[in-house]
Amino acid sequence: MKLTDASIVHQTLVAQEVYELKVSAPDLADAAEAGQFLHIQTGQFGQPLLRRPISIADIDRVEGTLTCLYKVVGKGTAVLAGRQENESLNILGPLGNGFPINQIERGSHVILIGGGVGIPPLYFLAKELVEKGIQCSAYLGFRSAEDVFYDKEFEEFCDVHIATEDGSYGHKGYVTDIVSTEGVVTYYACGPKPMLTKVKHQLPIQGFLSLEERMGCGVGACLACVCPTNTEQQYAKVCSDGPVFPSKEVIL
Amino acid sequence: MKLTDASIVHQTLVAQEVYELKVSAPDLADAAEAGQFLHIQTGQFGQPLLRRPISIADIDRVEGTLTCLYKVVGKGTAVLAGRQENESLNILGPLGNGFPINQIERGSHVILIGGGVGIPPLYFLAKELVEKGIQCSAYLGFRSAEDVFYDKEFEEFCDVHIATEDGSYGHKGYVTDIVSTEGVVTYYACGPKPMLTKVKHQLPIQGFLSLEERMGCGVGACLACVCPTNTEQQYAKVCSDGPVFPSKEVIL
Amino acid sequence: MNTTIELPGMSMKTPILPASGCYGFGQEYSQFYDLDLLGAITVKAVTAEKRLGNQVPRIAETESGMLNAIGLQNPGVDHVIEHELEALTSNNIPVLVNIAGNAPEDYVETSRKIASSGKASALELNISCPNVKSGGIQFGSDPDIAYDLTKAVKAVSDIPLYVKLSPNVTDIVAMAKAVEAAGADGLSMINTMVGMQIDVTTGQLVLANGKGGLSGPAIKPVAIRMIYDVAQEVSIPIIGMGGVQTVDDVIEFMMAGASAVAVGTANFQNPMICPELIQALPVRLKELGFENMQDVIGRSFASCGQPLSL
Amino acid sequence: MNTTIELPGMSMKTPILPASGCYGFGQEYSQFYDLDLLGAITVKAVTAEKRLGNQVPRIAETESGMLNAIGLQNPGVDHVIEHELEALTSNNIPVLVNIAGNAPEDYVETSRKIASSGKASALELNISCPNVKSGGIQFGSDPDIAYDLTKAVKAVSDIPLYVKLSPNVTDIVAMAKAVEAAGADGLSMINTMVGMQIDVTTGQLVLANGKGGLSGPAIKPVAIRMIYDVAQEVSIPIIGMGGVQTVDDVIEFMMAGASAVAVGTANFQNPMICPELIQALPVRLKELGFENMQDVIGRSFASCGQPLSL
Ligand SMILES: Cc1cc2nc3c(=O)[nH]c(=O)nc-3n(C[C@H](O)[C@H](O)[C@H](O)COP(=O)(O)OP(=O)(O)OC[C@H]3O[C@@H](n4cnc5c(N)ncnc54)[C@H](O)[C@@H]3O)c2cc1C
Ligand SMILES: Cc1cc2nc3c(=O)[nH]c(=O)nc-3n(C[C@H](O)[C@H](O)[C@H](O)COP(=O)(O)OP(=O)(O)OC[C@H]3O[C@@H](n4cnc5c(N)ncnc54)[C@H](O)[C@@H]3O)c2cc1C
Ligand SMILES: Cc1cc2nc3c(=O)[nH]c(=O)nc-3n(C[C@H](O)[C@H](O)[C@H](O)COP(=O)(O)O)c2cc1C
């Protein structure tokens, strides 16, 4: 975990209001793992005040680059979308704990369940799983056809099932409606809280949930980002204890 | 007076921390006069909060451009110096009343007295005076040799006398020490308050002073920018009654 | 969408108006747009006698805010009535006249003159001035003093009275209730917060007056909190202000409990801000799913049948 | 330049320290730099019993500021002493322990335990909590209640006591004088200002707790004003805070009258801010023409023989 002035390699619009941001930061690329996130100073001159947490969607350790995918939803992401190529971007990271995959045996089958901008961290995870010889299926949910991104990219590594709320692309409905856990050893899920709640309570198996919460420090010092847990401590910090938690530990 | 999104044509460093900023804004160029100023939103996303008043140093009505010269002294000017070519710059202007020159007869001799970043508005004034067949001499004061700018540009229109406080270029001392009013019908002065005070009290003739004051609105509504006067009103607003005042009206 | 709002003395076609002191007497901004677009106009503070105000520097910039210490510069009530208010009679908008003073008699005299001039729709009592008779305590920080002042002004004025509350108090609700009890017809809140800036290169206070009033986006969270608290405890309407910049800010103030929203400092950044907000408001309200602007007022605490959005 | 400063209970090699609640118990930031670089450390508020704090969302961003309503989450005084303060004993910096509670007994018990643990250099009494025994009035808004609390805590503690003042009061000087009279050894000021944010898309308050404390650059002018006013009326030292971001901010607080300066919210933006400011301070002071850091404290009101710069 350190502060880096990364350089923006490019920003591209990949779906409605969703940008792909690639930055060059070799040290960060070396250190980062699937499921970790970056705490980004989106603007210049310290504006806006707080950093914004964005997941790492892809890492190219040879090139020394990292890729994020983010949706413009408010001030910070709007400011970020306005930043230009070659500008420097101040990043604190990599933060948090990634998806645990060492316990998964070669040849087993896992599923990835992502909703909207919860999908990005699953992409690098898919790559890593496949590289380890683990089979994966991705269930990706979006609001509508124009929100869909990275479906093709995922297809290179796994079989992809898409659901849209309005049915304009793939299955109509929520992604949790189409998930199948047959023959699956675990799942990795990231998305809005209602989706994660359904995943936790509806699926017959245990897995890993990546949570989102508003963050101040991003490093565990301010206690802004807690979530209740079943552990002795009764709560965990999403930034430093998470963002990934075993599904049975968090109370949703 | 209106709001314009001008486009930055270029920014060049012309002396220590002094930038030449050229913007494209044909309507503004058409409307502006020597001695008026622009109220510039230096940053993006409304930061910093207040606009910064900067004089118009030159106008090219054919090209539709205006030029300003400003020194980086604090946050707003630092932000402005970081703005890039082709970016849009929000400008309120032209504001205030320029230097009155219609009363000056062809062939007469006037002097321009400028200190530091008070010099810029005198440049376009010099051009206009010369075009009207009025002879002018410029007395320009700087702190030191590395602060000197636009001496060559002024030389194209008038004879130029330079003073630096440390004597590293031209005469050593204040510009007010070297001014000669022999045969001169009036003067136009712009610079720091101590300089203007000396000009008003030491010179045997009357002239015009362009004042600086901290500004809020720039249009006469907030009463931030007043200066005491000898008039019935007892005070004037630098932004809308000035910035140029007859030397006998203002109390310095 | 119907954006009209009826306030005591002021029939406004939009809830948006400029805040006192940031808009002169309107003539400057009339160069940019027709003042009749506004819901109303609030003019600069008027005092019994002409005042020259403070020395310069009178303003300083802060992070997302500014300090001002103008010092009530104004040509005095008689001149204001004869010239400034007279000029505004050619417009078709309510005129809210901000009144200041250092002794109760100042307020009373100025209010009486303004009210009887027939050129004002309502008075806005700026009680953030130090009360010279009570040893400099601000009229706006002691509920009893504010009560007495409000009563005294009500007694001489037949037009509605808004009292403009200072945020520099422990208990803003007590202040609001006191002036309501004294007969105020409405509240304006908030005025500026007392602040200061020091120039580290000289060690001197930046403002000639030393202290100044903090305004702008920096104070918005405090304004929202105070309006939210007060709106639930009084039954007179509130004109909200403090850092409004965007149409969502306007709506946030209304949801907190303001019936109208004034724009101060933002005029300096964008002289077109008022008409821009006025145009944007109905559009944005519709986008948020509102059919009736009245439903927005106090939305954050008023119980609402169904959630606004999912 | 010698930047050491001697405060009651705290021999600091630099006047810069982190502010309570923004720095946990220091372990997180020790991943970035050696905590021994700091002038001291202020730890998160400790209460008698373990507290889980408020629901999320606990923070909201505002213009140049943020609101927080963490709700005093902490593992309780016994756990803090045994684990958190114990861990800090391996460092060579003074430890200022922030104490909170809702009843005088809570404060007293927690203070007694911390003081007698021998692991704290001084106590910082966070009196911005509502006093459940006095119907929810904050300890920090009534001078008499603050006086009593300070007295009670002093009686059970043999280490110096700093009282942390709330800015949400009409008369901060009265509060400062009251706690000084009760025996406080120093003041910390300012705590956060009460604010609120409403999500216009839902009409709901953003923070689960409704209200929150405003911190960050937005409040700096108010902090400077309050410290300036208080420093001239008390003779105990002040730890200043509220929006510090730059080395010039540190100097501005000192010129206003602070003897040490705490950094809160800025740690979130830049985890290296404390060491950066610590390094920059002597350099900048020299640049401004100071030979002695002590000369800076109270510079804005202390009469100074000659102007700092021309
Ligand atoms: C660990 C983690 C990883 C994330 N990864 C991604 C990603 O890969 N792609 C992506 O598009 N988004 C991601 N998010 C969500 C992203 O952080 C928010 O969309 C973003 O902070 C919104 O900022 P804003 O200024 O545009 O919105 P505003 O609503 O203006 O933000 C206001 C405040 O709320 C916070 N906030 C608002 N929404 C969220 C949210 N959903 N989660 C946390 N804080 C929020 C902001 O950080 C800011 O402090 C992630 C969040 C977390 C916690
Ligand atoms: C009519 C007019 C014309 C001007 N023309 C020029 C010019 O052509 N070139 C140039 O370099 N400068 C000019 N100035 C001065 C210029 O406005 C200031 O240098 C600039 O505002 C400083 O902003 P800052 O944020 O960098 O400094 P900061 O010190 O950070 O500014 C803080 C606040 O003080 C105000 N302020 C600081 N110094 C001045 C000043 N000297 N005059 C007015 N306000 C000030 C700022 O506008 C801002 O509101 C002019 C000023 C006026 C009033
Ligand atoms: C330059 C300036 C002058 C002001 N003058 C007055 C005044 O004369 N009377 C008054 O009641 N309020 C005055 N105010 C306060 C504003 O009306 C308003 O309450 C405050 O600025 C908060 O709103 P804002 O953040 O939108 O500016 C003044 C504010 C500014 C910035």
Ligand SMILES: Cc1cc2nc3c(=O)[nH]c(=O)nc-3n(C[C@H](O)[C@H](O)[C@H](O)COP(=O)(O)O)c2cc1C
């Ligand atoms: C997230 C957060 C938590 C805080 N927790 C505490 C606390 O536990 N006790 C306390 O006295 N102050 C607390 N504060 C207030 C700070 O110590 C400080 O007084 C205030 O934030 C102003 O400084 P700043 O603007 O530098 O943050 C907290 C502030 C923040 C932002």
Ligand code: FES
């Ligand atoms: S964001 Fe500060 S503890 Fe998680």
Ligand code: FES
């Ligand atoms: S800057 Fe507002 S009156 Fe001149």
